[in-house]
Amino acid sequence: xxxxxxxxxxxxxxxxxxxxxxxxxxxxxxxxxxxxxxxxxxxxxxxxxxxxxxxxxxxxxxxxxxxxxxxxxxxxxxxxxxxxxxxxxxxxxxxxxxxxxxxxxxxxxxxxxxxxxxxxxxxxxxxxxxxxxxxxxxxxxxxxxxxxxxxxxxxxxxxxxxxxxxxxxxxxxxxxxxxxxxxxxxxxxxxxxxxxxxxxxxx
Amino acid sequence: xxxxxxxxxxxxxxxxxxxxxxxxxxxxxxxxxxxxxxxxxxxxxxxxxxxxxxxxxxxxxxxxxxxxxxxxxxxxxxxxxxxxxxxxxxxxxxxxxxxxxxxxxxxxxxxxxxxxxxxxxx
Numbered sequence: 009x010x011x012x013x014x015x016x017x018x019x020x021x022x023x024x025x026x027x028x029x030x031x032x033x034x035x036x037x038x039x040x041x042x043x044x045x046x047x048x049x050x051x052x053x054x055x056x057x058x059x060x061x062x063x064x065x066x067x068x069x070x071x072x073x074x075x076x077x078x079x080x081x082x083x084x085x086x087x088x089x090x091x092x093x094x095x096x097x098x099x100x101x102x103x104x105x106x107x108x109x110x111x112x113x114x115x116x117x118x119x120x121x122x123x124x125x126x127x128x129x130x131x132x133x134x135x136x137x138x139x140x141x142x143x144x145x146x147x148x149x150x151x152x153x154x155x156x157x158x159x160x161x162x163x164x165x166x167x168x169x170x171x172x173x174x175x176x177x178x179x180x181x182x183x184x185x186x187x188x189x190x191x192x193x194x195x196x197x198x199x200x201x202x203x204x205x206x207x208x209x210x211x
Numbered sequence: 212x213x214x215x216x217x218x219x220x221x222x223x224x225x226x227x228x229x230x231x232x233x234x235x236x237x238x239x240x241x242x243x244x245x246x247x248x249x250x251x252x253x254x255x256x257x258x259x260x261x262x263x264x265x266x267x268x269x270x271x272x273x274x275x276x277x278x279x280x281x282x283x284x285x286x287x288x289x290x291x292x293x294x295x296x297x298x299x300x301x302x303x304x305x306x307x308x309x310x311x312x313x314x315x316x317x318x319x320x321x322x323x324x325x326x327x328x329x330x331x332x333x
Contacts, residue, residue: 017224024222027267028315031294038297047267047295049221137316211228 013054013197018204026050029133030175036129041103043179051174057165063172065156067187068093073156076123078147080131083140084200086192088131090123094153099184120147126188130175138203167193213238215258219250220265229263229292232319234326247271251279259287261331266293277307288329292317
């Protein structure tokens, strides 16, 4: 399935608006971690749910992952998932100044905090430009040291397609990286598309 | 005489927004490039007075473009226009020779102030 739900102009606009949200998220997380964050061009795909796990696997590779989910609601409704390779979770503790092995609860708290900063800045930045009101639920751990393929219960997704927006953050001097994926069901893709059209018409 | 400006961004919308933010009284001929490689090719053809350069792009990013321009003896004014608002990114592009950093979404007034500071626009 292609991105046929979006015209080329709409897709380009969504990518650029996401890019601006990503820039804000990158700056926020750079301030938290005290490191320079390298950004890449966001990727926009419209996928059948069963193609989401392979798309995730392409980003993170074969390493097991820990993931945090955070729902958003308001003018746009969906879910953001922040995916970390397992080795990167330990790197994060080190970056935050913990010298030694930290207990699981502390590590999880760190992941939730960093995810919250990323999602809030990235999606908040996107919503702001689209004049959309967006609220966030508390982030929660969705899987620890899991296979990427088992991360999402795609059988339970009752949408014929989903918008998959991929944003990657990596540090220049450290091996840490993480990936933010925004998932929207089909009815919300149409809402987003209308918001993009209004934005484009206002230019 | 008109100035030649080169607008470099992978997003067509971002290029359009930047071009619309240029001071109306500024007599310019606008050229466009969609990634760093295209930007360098256009620059090497000559005549570019001011380059508006995005940082996050496929093929070759804005940092790499600045490095290449520096190595070739920078012969135009570069204004970086980016969503990458890390203070470190702004310091880096200035070290690489950019005269200014303008954050996205572009504020036409701020862009005008930057351009007037360098005497390149009315």
